[in-house]
Amino acid sequence: MNDPALPLVPAATRPKPAEAAAASRGLDGLNLLVANIQTGFGPFISVYLTTQGWTQTAIGTALSLGTIAAMASQIPAGALVDAISKKALVALLSILAFTASALLLAVQPTALWVYVAELLHGFSSCTLGPAIAAMSLIVAGPAMLGLRLGRNARFASIGNGIGAALMGACGYYVSERAVFFLTAAVTLPTIVTLLPLARLRDPVLARRREAGDVPARVPVLSLLTNRALVIFALCVALFTLGNSAMLPLAGNILTKEAGNFASLLIAGCIIVPQLVVAAISPTVGDLTQRLGRRWVLVIGFCTLPIRGILFATLGHPATLVLIQGLDGIAAACVGILVPLVAADVAAGSGRYNLSMGFIGLAIGVGATISTTLAGWIADAFGAPTAYVSLALVGVVAVLLAAVAMPETRPPT
Amino acid sequence: MRAIGQRRRPAGVIAALIVALAGIAIASTAIAQTTTAQSAGQPPAEPKPPDQAEPKPAAPPEAKPPPSAEPVVTNNADSVLGKKVIGPKGENLGLIVDVLVDTSGKPQAAVIDFGGFLGVGSRKIAIDWRLLDFSQLEHGRTVELGFDRAQIQAAPEYKPGKPSPAVVTTPPEPDATQKNP
Numbered sequence: 001m002n003d004p005a006l007p008l009v010p011a012a013t014r015p016k017p018a019e020a021a022a023a024s025r026g027l028d029g030l031n032l033l034v035a036n037i038q039t040g041f042g043p044f045i046s047v048y049l050t051t052q053g054w055t056q057t058a059i060g061t062a063l064s065l066g067t068i069a070a071m072a073s074q075i076p077a078g079a080l081v082d083a084i085s086k087k088a089l090v091a092l093l094s095i096l097a098f099t100a101s102a103l104l105l106a107v108q109p110t111a112l113w114v115y116v117a118e119l120l121h122g123f124s125s126c127t128l129g130p131a132i133a134a135m136s137l138i139v140a141g142p143a144m145l146g147l148r149l150g151r152n153a154r155f156a157s158i159g160n161g162i163g164a165a166l167m168g169a170c171g172y173y174v175s176e177r178a179v180f181f182l183t184a185a186v187t188l189p190t191i192v193t194l195l196p197l198a199r200l201r202d203p204v205l206a207r208r209r210e211a212g213d214v215p216a217r218v219p220v221l222s223l224l225t226n227r228a229l230v231i232f233a234l235c236v237a238l239f240t241l242g243n244s245a246m247l248p249l250a251g252n253i254l255t256k257e258a259g260n261f262a263s264l265l266i267a268g269c270i271i272v273p274q275l276v277v278a279a280i281s282p283t284v285g286d287l288t289q290r291l292g293r294r295w296v297l298v299i300g301f302c303t304l305p306i307r308g309i310l311f312a313t314l315g316h317p318a319t320l321v322l323i324q325g326l327d328g329i330a331a332a333c334v335g336i337l338v339p340l341v342a343a344d345v346a347a348g349s350g351r352y353n354l355s356m357g358f359i360g361l362a363i364g365v366g367a368t369i370s371t372t373l374a375g376w377i378a379d380a381f382g383a384p385t386a387y388v389s390l391a392l393v394g395v396v397a398v399l400l401a402a403v404a405m406p407e408t409r410p411p412t
Numbered sequence: 413m414r415a416i417g418q419r420r421r422p423a424g425v426i427a428a429l430i431v432a433l434a435g436i437a438i439a440s441t442a443i444a445q446t447t448t449a450q451s452a453g454q455p456p457a458e459p460k461p462p463d464q465a466e467p468k469p470a471a472p473p474e475a476k477p478p479p480s481a482e483p484v485v486t487n488n489a490d491s492v493l494g495k496k497v498i499g500p501k502g503e504n505l506g507l508i509v510d511v512l513v514d515t516s517g518k519p520q521a522a523v524i525d526f527g528g529f530l531g532v533g534s535r536k537i538a539i540d541w542r543l544l545d546f547s548q549l550e551h552g553r554t555v556e557l558g559f560d561r562a563q564i565q566a567a568p569e570y571k572p573g574k575p576s577p578a579v580v581t582t583p584p585e586p587d588a589t590q591k592n593p
Contacts, residue, residue, distance in 0.1 A: 043531030050507045050525060053494040056572075168530055172504075251533015255526065256569075259562045260503075266529035379571070 022196035023139045024151075029193035030091070030132060031152045032159035033186060037098055039163030040183030041121055043248075045105070048176040052109045062114045069122030071364040077126035078357025079220075081134060082350055085202040085209075088194045090131040095194075097124035099187040106180035126360065130353035133339035138200045142347050142410060146340055150285020153335040157277035157328075164270050204350045218349045228406045229345045229355055233362035235297065235401045236334060240366030242304050242393035243330065245374030245386070250311060250320050253383055258317040268321040276328025277335070284332045292407045293341055300333025301398045308391025312384040338363075344408035490549050497524050497544070499560045508555060510572075512538060512579075521579045523570050527561070538570040538579040 049059045081090050097120045104117040132152070140148035171179045223229065251266045258265050288296050303326040310323045338359050346355040370390075378386040497505045510523035521538040528534030545556040557564075559580075567580045 039530070045531070047507070047525075047528075047531045047534075050509055051494045051496075053491055055493065056509050164530060171530070248532055251528060252535055255528055255533050255535050256565055259565055260560075262527050262533070262561075262565070263529045266527075266533045270529065270532065 019196070019199070020139055023135075023200065024148075026193050026196035027132070027136060027139060027148070028151060028155045030190065030197070031155040032162075033190040033193060034095075034128065034132070035156040035159030036163040036166070037095075037102075037183055037186050037190065038125070039160060039167050040102060040179055040186075041098075044167060044171065044176075044179060047171070048105070048179065049109060049114065051176045054109075058111065062111070062118055065115055066118035066122045067364070067368060069119045070125055071361055071368070073123045073126045074357040074361040074364065075354060076357075077123060078130050078354040078360075081127055081130045081353035082202075083205075085205040086198075087131045087134045087138070087200055087202065088197040090127050091135070091197070092191060092194055094124035094128035094131065095187050095190050097121070098128075099184050102180045102184035102187070106177050106184065109177075126357065129360065130356045133342070133356055134202065134353055135197050135200055136339065137343055137347060137352065138203065139197075142343060145343050145347075146285045146288040146336065147282070148285070149336045149340055150282040150288075150332075152339075153281035153285070153332055154278050156335070157274040157281065157331070161271050161274035161278070164267065164274070168267060204348055208350075218346075218351055220351065220354065223346060223349065223351050223355060224358060226345055228341070228408050229358065231400070231404050231406070232297075232337075232341045232345075232408075233359045235301070235397055235405060236338065236359060237362035237366040238393060238397035238400060239301055239304060239330070239334060240363045241370045241373070242308070242390045242397060243327070244367040244370040246304075246307065246311065246327070246390060247324070248371060249374055249378060249383060249386055249390075250324070252378075254317050254320060261317075265317055265321055269324045272321055272324045273328035273331055276325050277332045280329065281332045281336065285336055288336060288340055289409065292409045293337060293344065294401065294405050294407045296333050297337055297401045297405060298398060300330045300337070301394060301401055303327070303330045304394030304397065305391040308387045308394060312387035312391070341408050344410060492522070492546070492549070492555065495549065496554045497522075497539075497557050498554045499556075500558055501560065503561060505557060505559075505561060505564070506534065506537075509536065511541075522555075526564065536570040537564055537567045539564070540579050540581045543581070 046059045046063065049062065050056075054062075081087065084090050101117040101121040101124075104113045104120075108114075133149075136148045136152060137145055167179050167182065170182050247269060250269055254265045254269070255262045284296060284300075307323055307326040307330075310326075311320065314320075314323070339356060342352060342355040342359060346352045374386045374390060377389050492508050492511065495508050497508060499505050506524045506526035508522050509525045511519050512521040512523065514520050519541040521541055522544055523536050523538050525534045526537050539557060543557060543559075545558075548554055548556060564580055
């Protein structure tokens with residue numbers, strides 16, 4: 001649902017075909033390598049800090065600091081990215097912050113420097129995601145954005161899968177510390193992928209600079225009271241609330257029941273969804289155009305209650321890995337829809353990245369509550385009850401998406 | 413956009429927020445004093461003398477042992493927090509994350525973060541201190557346990573804060589509990 005008052009991105013500001021092809025390949029590589037880097041900053045940090053003699057409480061403090069930094073900076077970081085025309089520059093600085101953060105963790109795992117690394121990583125994650133989405137929008141244009149985001153999701157999931165395998169092997173065969181040197185090393189080729197994207201400029205900012213008659217950016221409040229954006233943010237927050245504790249919970253059960261193969265099966269639980277995302281993302285991107293955003297959202301959300309019920313009823317460890325494939329469907333749908341719906345709502349308004357930050361904040365809140373809530377339910381009532389509870393949250397998300405979410409696909 | 417495990421899972425949100433704010437305060441005052449910051453962030457769950465020592469003290473300060481202590485071989489004392497625990501066949505079982513002591517300060521059990529992949533899905537299990545062999549600590553920097561994964565995987569999870577944590581004492585009866593006042 002594009003507000004008629006908001007000007008669409010004009011075709012003239014898009015790059016020429018040859019440049020667009022190079023930019024497209026740049027985005028492929030960028031998505032792959034960034035996902036690869038983010039694997040190193042995941043839950044593995046707590047394993048690493050443990051080997052450095054950190055207490056569990058101190059680790060919790062450092063990780064919470066990172067979470068708080070990421071949540072607090074979502075919206076300001078979005079506004080910042082909106083205001084900078086050279087999105088590749090934003091991406092470059094964010095990636096350099098990742099390099100610094102990984103090196104700090106590897107070289108100086110003492111309290112202050114780990115806090116600094118967590119803050120750096122938290123903030124630059126919030127600028128990098130929107131910058132990639134903004135460059136995708138400039139390269140593909142609003143009409144083809146769904147397909148482009150499908151490609152982004154495909155390459156990101158390949159990067160996640162490779163990252164999990166690479167970092168897992170590195171931690172196991174070399175050392176925990178080496179994982180962070182490897183992460184820092186991967187940031188260098190990532191910078192190379194930015195070269196074909198260096199000339200992209202924000203079309204909204206460009207037009208405002210050229211002709212003074214273009215209306216100012218829409219006020220922030222009118223955006224944050226946009227029904228589609230608020231309902232969508234609520235939907236993905238609910239989905240994340242039901243979703244993000246599923247994997248840790250399943251992993252915990254696997255460690256308890258699967259004996260010597262547990263770590264391998266958990267690795268499977270992480271990698272299988274990535275394979276599914278890689279396989280189906282382009283199709284999902286296409287479906288967002290043909291079926292519309294709302295139905296893709298509903299389909300993706302439906303896999304969550306199914307997964308919760310299957311987890312709760314089918315106890316066999318090997319089946320858990322297969323059921324995790326459903327997570328791939330949901331991840332593909334949500335991963336594509338977040339930047340897409342934000343573009344539907346805010347492309348051309350000068351508030352695209354702010355909208356993404358708003359949705360990112362909603363996801364962060366959902367994820368934070370999810371693991372705490374599920375852990376508490378699992379402790380008190382057992383894992384099956386926790387799965388069913390998460391499934392019920394998923395049902396609410398499905399209903400909200402089906403009933404309240406307006407279709408945002410722009411008319412063609 | 414969506415990384416593995418969706419990042420970060422703090423144990424108790426509100427508690428974590430408070431601890432994090434405390435952490436910032438600590439960081440701003442105590443620059444580079446790692447061990448200070450770590451032990452300052454520690455709620456009074458249980459006292460644990462071994463981790464109050466510096467990460468790698470060749471010789472702990474003389475003030476550490478009780479006044480009437482017999483002369484222990486202080487030259488070989490080492491930190492155990494974060495050390496790998498291996499099974500009889502050399503398999504990696506996990507990392508020591510905590511030490512439980514009784515009122516006299518004697519170690520009763522080691523809490524091991526067991527299993528998982530890249531930090532996902534690990535469980536904390538308390539193992540009777542006497543079952544651990546620390547003789548390789550200075551050479552291989554590992555602690556040995558006579559059980560393999562299959563024998564301890566089903567042990568009840570260690571929950572900090574519970575008055576009587578379940579401690580694995582022998583392989584057949586992993587549910588034997590032990591008072592830890």
